[in-house]
Amino acid sequence: MKMRANTAIGGFLIGILFATAVTAAFWTPFDPLKVNLRARLQPPSALYWLGTDEFGRDVLSRIMAGAATSVFVSVLTVTFAVIIGAVIGVITGYLRGWTDRIIMAVNDALLAFPGILLALAVMIVTGANKFGIVLALGIAYIPSVVRVVRGTVLSIREREYIEASRVIGNSELYSMARHVLPNSLAPVAVLATSMFGWVLLAESALSFLGLGVPPPAPTWGNLLAASRPYMESAAWLSIAPGICIALTLLGINLLGDSLRDRLDPRMVHG
């Protein structure tokens, strides 16, 4: 019962997020970058549903555009990390031996590095832009994917159907791509769901610090950072982007929980 509620609420919240992001790519109520100095710092009204900022830009439009940026960055980052991590994980888990030992030593060392710090370090090199963030956060999260995929592969490669594939003369590469990889995807799906949340939060935090997507392009993080000087006179500026981040993370956490419950029978609610 509770599990179903989790799935429903989580799915609903993430559904809204993606719908908003896609809509924003084609249409927003106002141009999110259009400055209108005669409408500065207007409180929420029938015309400007979430008010306007210090340049008279419509907050709702900027939040919608921010959703598009955040979803774009997060999806791209998770895809990047999962693909690279899965390939490394499958190779190292399947070949074992020295390849495995060396890759895992480096991987564990990277895991022992706080992710956000690794991302910051990469950002210094790539500079603050959309693709810099994708690269930085992607690199920071690859080691977790490698670990999960390798663990799954190690258990799968001993199964009979892999043995069968080998016996009928399929090459190692074919067996890996055709049989091992698809069967190790379930735990990766759980990880990817949580990772989407971490990436979105990390991207907001970096943008909040001024090290993420540079203004005037809106993201939820830099909207919050820009709202600080007007916190008292225009509180709506700091409230709306925060609610968006929190609801998105809530949706992801709920979805992640129900996904984990479904894939890990040990944790089924008694």
Add this chain to the structure above:
Amino acid sequence: MFGYLVRRLAMTIPTLLLVAITVFALVRLIPGDPVQVMLGDSADPAQLEQLRRQMGLDQSIPVQFGYWLAKVAVGDFGHSITNGLAVLPLILERFQVSALIVLVAVTIAACVAVPAGLIAAWRQNSATDLAITAGATLLLSIPSFWLGLLLLLLFGLKLKWLPVIGYVPFSDNFGQALTFIVLPIATLAMIEIGALTRMSRASSIEVLRLEYVTHARAKGAPEWRVLGRHVLPNAFAPTWTLIGLILGHLLGGIAVIETVFTLPGLGRLLVDSIFARDYPVVQGCLLFTAVIYVVVNLIVDLCYPLFDPRVAAE
């Protein structure tokens, strides 16, 4: 036990080496000539050459790395480009602020979250459990910097109970210092209570199903004794590991909290130096934070056998 200790210590060596290589490679990977970037376009060639030699950039890369590592190993992190101060003392001074906030916040979070998770697990699927789990999931979903802004808005601007901007060291004025760090600590503690409660609940549920709990109940031990004596100590081990991860995670992510509350901590120093292109300080902060993270997790792992003796016996 001794074998475990040695093995765990040995594991940190490749990690530390990789951390050092990463931090060193960083400055080498920045596009363009780092010396040119640091001094700006107006610097004359002699100045460039001097700084290049001072940083050892005229040597081959492995030599540079060895030279740099040898200096770092004895605590010489170089000097700041912007103000010429030695990097390590600067970092240590800022670290005190960050460490204080993080340690107090995590302690408070653990004191609230561990019992809360235990109670939720004990009354699994009841209204109490639902309320605790929902509250924890909600806290887990709130970004720390936004919670910080909201608390500032409420207690600083609306109620005017606490100052909005600034910091005073404890050595100057204890009472005043307290007013500046109460909100940052509250923010971090609330955020971490979410993750810790969920972990504590999950591991308590697993322990509550074990036979020795049934046995303890069967022999007539009172419920508080079953929970306090049998469930809590055994359920604490995974939570303890998470506390270590959280400590490190917070040190990495403290920059946002220090930005919200304008605190002169390590995270703020890192971000400010990134903006100022003060690469010796950036390198120093990254290296220092990473080493602290490794050391904290080492300490956590070394204490782990105290809560779960099976680990050392393996």
